[in-house]
Every structure is written in C-alpha cells, then in structure tokens.
Amino acid sequence: MKLFIDSGNLKEIESLVPLGIIDGITTNPSLLAKEPGDYREILKKICGIVQGPTSAEVVATEADAMIREGRDLASIDEHIVVKVPFTREGVKACRTLASEGLRVNVTLICSAAQALRAAKVGATYVSPFVGRLDDIASNGMGLISEIVEIFDNYEFTTEVLVASTRGPMHIVEAARMGADICTCPAAVIEALFKHPLTDIGLEKFLKDWEKAQGARAR
Ligand code: G3P
Numbered sequence: 001m002k003l004f005i006d007s008g009n010l011k012e013i014e015s016l017v018p019l020g021i022i023d024g025i026t027t028n029p030s031l032l033a034k035e036p037g038d039y040r041e042i043l044k045k046i047c048g049i050v051q052g053p054t055s056a057e058v059v060a061t062e063a064d065a066m067i068r069e070g071r072d073l074a075s076i077d078e079h080i081v082v083k084v085p086f087t088r089e090g091v092k093a094c095r096t097l098a099s100e101g102l103r104v105n106v107t108l109i110c111s112a113a114q115a116l117r118a119a120k121v122g123a124t125y126v127s128p129f130v131g132r133l134d135d136i137a138s139n140g141m142g143l144i145s146e147i148v149e150i151f152d153n154y155e156f157t158t159e160v161l162v163a164s165t166r167g168p169m170h171i172v173e174a175a176r177m178g179a180d181i182c183t184c185p186a187a188v189i190e191a192l193f194k195h196p197l198t199d200i201g202l203e204k205f206l207k208d209w210e211k212a213q214g215a216r217a218r
Pocket of ligand 1 (some may be wrong): 026
C-alpha cells in the first residue's frame with residue numbers, strides 16, 4: 001500500500017520524504033489556504049520534492065470552469081493529479097478531464113455508490129473520507145471495505161485512496177483491507193515511529209552494552 005502525506009506544508013513534506021516511505025501528496029483548498037505564498041509555486045515545489053502524484057483541487061463548482069481549472073492545475077507539473085469533488089458537476093468534469101488523459105482524484109467520497117460512479121467516469125483515484133464519517137458515528141473503514149470489494153468485482157483500475165485519516169490504525173486497517181493508498185497528516189505518519197516497547201527496548205540494549213564495556217575496561 002502506498003503512503004501519501006495529506007499536507008501543503010513544505011517543511012513537513014521536506015522532513016518526511018527523505019525517509020523513503022512517501023509515495024505522493026494530497027492537498028485540498030483548506031490545507032493550501034494555511035500556507036503563505038502563491039499556491040502554484042507551492043504545488044510546483046511539492047512536486048519537485050516528492051516526484052510522485054500530487055493532488056491539487058479545483059475550487060470551481062460548475063463543470064466547464066472545473067475543466068478549465070483542472071487543465072490549468074495539470075499544466076503546473078507532470079506530477080499534478082486534478083482533484084474534483086464528488087458532485088454532479090465534478091463527475092462531468094472528471095469524465096472530460098480523464099478522456100483528455102489527465103489523472104483525476106474524485107474527493108469527498110462518502111458512500112460506495114459515489115465511488116462506483118466516479119470509477120465509471122474514469123477517476124484514477126477515489127478519496128473516501130474515513131475520519132469525517134467516523135466523526136458522525138458512521139463506519140469510515142467499513143466504507144473502504146465496500147469500495148475495495150466493488151472495485152475488485154468489476155476489475156476497475158481506479159485506486160482507493162483512504163483519506164481523512166486520524167491515526168496509525170487507519171493505516172493498518174486500510175492495508176488489511178487491500179486499499180491502494182492511505183493519505184495521512186504528517187502527525188499520523190510521525191506516530192508510526194512511536195512505540196513505548198521499542199523505546200524501552202532500545203534504552204535497555206544501550207544500557208546493557210555500556211555496562212559491559214565498562215566492566216571490560218576495569
Ligand atoms: O485531503 C482530504 C482529507 O484527507 C481531509 O482530511 O482531516 O480534513 O478530514 P480531514
């Protein structure tokens with residue numbers, strides 16, 4: 001399963017990409033709105049760092065304008081994936097952009113029926129929002145399981161990009177279900193490195209080693 005960072009922050013991206021575990025980036029208008037500077041330059045820099053799929057979302061709400069915006073975003077860098085929300089207009093835009101050979105990530109997916117529609121119009125990725133579903137007492141990861149099953153049944157090539165993740169267990173569950181990608185905030189990726197038994201274990205190894213060295217020197 002591929003791991004993406006859900007961020008528009010260059011510092012976060014620069015600190016995680018050298019670890020070699022990051023395959024791409026997802027951004028959204030809320031994330032980019034937090035970053036100072038020109039969003040096109042930020043997206044270009046992100047693509048240069050990650051050298052992998054980088055989702056950039058349209059803010060237009062009408063299909064023709066979404067298509068124009070999508071083409072413009074795609075012209076920023078070869079790694080840009082055009083992100084469109086799952087609306088009637090977004091589906092129309094996805095169909096056109098995909099037919100032109102652009103990669104489209106259909107976002108704000110909150111049901112399996114929406115994911116199926118997006119796959120049928122050529123989405124490269126669908127982004128189901130698991131955390132936001134959990135927030136309203138729905139089963140976010142249950143939705144991932146449904147979508148993976150449906151896409152497997154019909155051999156859709158559309159990739160399931162698990163979004164709106166809140167913790168490392170979302171990553172583990174997504175991998176167990178056979179999702180293609182999990183996108184996570186930097187804090188969730190950092191949390192992957194933390195385990196108290198690892199820390200305690202390492203501390204003991206080093207202490208034992210030091211003690212033995214001291215005894216030998218005596
Ligand atoms: O990028 C889309 C998605 O991952 C947003 O997550 O945490 O705002 O629900 P969140």
